Amino acid sequence: MKLPIVAYGDPVLRKKAIDFETEETADLKQLIADMYETMYAAHGVGLAAxxxxxxxxxxxxxxxxxxxxEPELKDFKKAFVNPQILEETGEEWPFNEGCLSIPDIREDVYRQPIVRIAYLDEHMQPHEETYKGLAARVIQHEYDxxxxxxxxxxLSPLRKRLLEKRLNDISKGVVKVEYKMKFPAAKKGR
Structure with a gap:
């Protein structure tokens, strides 16, 4: 089932998320399937709960x-449950990032190229792995x-100020998107 993606300005995007407990795993597989379906419908490469x-x-x-x-990304598809980044290393490098919650805005973001992460997979099995390059970047973006x-x-304070009106418009639903979204500051009846 495709889920609505919450837009910039929704308070849930600013909360530190809490871990899944083992008794909550019954619905986990369906949630993961729904998140993949939602991500693919929106043409994304990552989606966080x-x-x-x-x-x-x-x-x-x-x-x-x-x-x-990066040919090694051909089959790079994973769910990360209760992840913890253990280490980020290397010299920061820029890449033009976007976000499904912030449609139509892309900016160069600097991140370190190597990340070591501990997580549970969809079967609640533990893993500790190291990723580099674009895989590391996608993980870091979603982890954020x-x-x-x-x-x-x-972004720099100046760049954020320059984007302020566009970000406020997104929050109000004044943006064209091809997927279902929830806008926190949209006027009723839109």
Whole structure:
């Protein structure tokens, strides 16, 4: 089932998400399936639970659209439950990022190229893995969501001021999107 994606300005995007408990795993597989369906319908490469209004530590990624640049991403599709980034290393590098919760805005964001992360998979099995390049970037972007952060937080104060009106418009629903969204400041009847 496709879920509505919450837009910039929704308080859930600013909350630090909480862990899934083991007794909550019955609905986890369906939520993951719904998140993948939602992400694909919106042409995204990652989606975090807070972006669909659920303040839980979960995100899904499918970086296969980047396999032209990095062939090892051809089958890079994973769910990350209760993840914890253990280490980020390397010299920061820029990449033009966007976000399904902030449609029509893309900006260069600097991130470190290597990330080590501990997480549970959809079967609640533990993993600790290291990723680099675009896989690391997608993971870092989605991880920020479960920490209550957005890619716009990484921009310079000047750049944020220049984007302020567009961000407020997104919050009000004054943006064209091809997928279902919930806008926190939209006037009723829109």
């Amino acid at each position: 807070p972006q669909v209004g659920i303040s839980k530590r979960l995100f899904v990624v499918d970086a296969s659209p980047f396999d032209d640049d 969501h479960i920490e209550g952060k957005l890619f716009t937080d990484k």
